[in-house]
Amino acid sequence: MVKILIADDEKDIRDIVTWYLSREGFEVFAAADGHSAMDIETSHLPDLLILDVMMPGLSGWEIAKMVQRNVPIIFLTALNDENDKINGFKLGADDYISKPFSPRELVARVHVVLRRTGKLALPGNVLQFPSVSLEPGTQRVMVNEKVIELSAKEFELLYFLARHPLTIFTRENLLVNLWGYDFEGDERTVDSTIKRVRKKIGVAGDFIKTVRGTGYRFEVDKP
Known part of the structure; x- marks a missing residue:
């Protein structure tokens, strides 16, 4: 802790x-x-x-x-x-x-x-969902038992959303939590990162839901 x-x-x-x-x-x-x-x-x-x-x-x-x-x-x-x-x-x-x-x-x-400063690492818990697992220690994403390569920021964003299922985060929330207050980009950075993550993880990208006019949430579809 x-x-x-x-x-x-x-x-x-x-x-x-x-x-x-x-x-x-x-x-x-x-x-x-x-x-x-x-x-x-x-x-x-x-x-x-x-x-x-x-x-x-x-x-x-x-x-x-x-x-x-x-x-x-x-x-x-x-x-x-x-x-x-x-x-x-x-x-x-x-x-x-x-x-x-x-x-x-x-x-x-x-x-x-x-x-x-490297004092706060991603939590060590592996997150398991239908067809998808996220391993923070190795920053490895497995989709249908296939390893998917994400950048550090892409993994951090996906893992952050997955740790808080059903919670709606505005683009500003995500910028502050993941990029920091001193980040000079704009909210489109979040959208472009989400787009890349969805493309890389394929059908599992459907877990990242767009909340129109607000932001994003992570929600696993029921089988």
Whole structure:
């Protein structure tokens, strides 16, 4: 399980961030001050740090300087001046989010940073459907016992949809979750990737349903 530290002296923020991240399946540690944050960092070795800047004891800046290992950092702070952001990135921040913030956007950015830094791999469960299996460890797709070659992004998109059967995802949802907030393309990227996946996996492509005017969902037709 991916471990995340949220360090903030505001209890409401710690609670809401913890709730949203826990709902995503992360193990979350919370600290109300800089010294507690460093204790958690050294004892539990979290995979990602979310740090407020202005905290009792040690500031987020100081924690970033003290951390001795390569771990991604997101600053979550009321300091939104351009110089503050530049300073955060100079200290090695992977992202910088200004308060007030959207918890849903924070979660999306966490996913992006973890994927970009290699901390978040696809879940290890093989997904089995009629005539189709998806193996995340090898990124192999089997259709009627025949191996189908997909690119990494094509497999990631197919596996993401298959992990959430019947859930409707807008094109924007898919862009944020799979390409990231900083992706400069548009929603047509999703459509073209879906089109390639459908073509490659043949009849199994019918499992990817188009929801007109909205996006896509994964639905296995009943025999």
